[in-house]
Amino acid sequence: MHLFAFLSLIISISGQIMKPEFFEKNRQTCAKVAKNPYFDIDMVVGKPWRIYYTWNLKLDTKCLDMVIKNATRGTIKRIWADMNEYLEQQPTWEAATLHMTMGSAKHEVLLFADNGPAGAFLAVPNVIRDANINPLRKAVPLLKFQMKLLREGKFLLLMDCHVGGASLSAWSDHPPYRSEIAAEAATLNIGDGYPACTKEKNKEEQFFVK
Numbered sequence: 001m002h003l004f005a006f007l008s009l010i011i012s013i014s015g016q017i018m019k020p021e022f023f024e025k026n027r028q029t030c031a032k033v034a035k036n037p038y039f040d041i042d043m044v045v046g047k048p049w050r051i052y053y054t055w056n057l058k059l060d061t062k063c064l065d066m067v068i069k070n071a072t073r074g075t076i077k078r079i080w081a082d083m084n085e086y087l088e089q090q091p092t093w094e095a096a097t098l099h100m101t102m103g104s105a106k107h108e109v110l111l112f113a114d115n116g117p118a119g120a121f122l123a124v125p126n127v128i129r130d131a132n133i134n135p136l137r138k139a140v141p142l143l144k145f146q147m148k149l150l151r152e153g154k155f156l157l158l159m160d161c162h163v164g165g166a167s168l169s170a171w172s173d174h175p176p177y178r179s180e181i182a183a184e185a186a187t188l189n190i191g192d193g194y195p196a197c198t199k200e201k202n203k204e205e206q207f208f209v210k
């Protein structure tokens with residue numbers, strides 16, 4: 001399950017029951033994250049990012065990795081073929097910049113640089129590849145993400161601006177200390193969050209906190 005995509009989809013389908021204030025609050029949090037933006041494609045592509053902290057979703061002991069790559073023509077074509085008839089609106093397909101996979105490589109999103117601050121993206125979740133989701137034609141909304149590099153690129157914050165799900169990650173080959181993650185999360189001050197991947201230990205440090 002691609003958590004953000006899945007959440008967004010559920011919420012948009014059940015959109016009637018969500019209060020407008022819910023979306024407004026998430027929009028404002030995204031705007032807050034987007035202040036002093038810092039994002040550089042060359043610093044995010046390549047090695048896996050491991051999620052160590054989340055907001056509005058809980059992973060607990062689960063360790064989830066994300067891999068971000070430059071979007072290739074082949075990838076764009078494949079995701080277009082899977083998704084174009086299911087999207088509410090079409091993105092400018094040829095302008096896709098990044099391709100992100102999460103967990104098992106079956107869960108993927110294609111990212112398009114959005115107007116506004118660096119790190120703002122529109123995203124097409126490939127829910128067709130997720131097999132257990134069968135959307136109606138023209139029913140899947142484009143997602144809106146805000147990404148931000150923190151601490152000179154040591155951490156990556158990714159936030160879904162509709163549903164409010166967010167994650168804080170670090171390179172999986174450079175696991176941070178739990179205390180650093182907690183400090184960074186506290187500085188961000190974007191709501192109630194939860195440590196993730198809680199069984200992993202960094203050297204001698206007991207990684208488990210809460």
Ligand SMILES: *[C@@H]1O[C@H](CO)[C@@H](O)[C@H](O)[C@H]1NC(C)=O
Pocket residue numbers: 041042045070
């Ligand atoms: C990805 O694309 C950026 C420009 O958008 C480029 O600077 C970078 O070298 C590319 N990286 C790889 C690994 O192809």
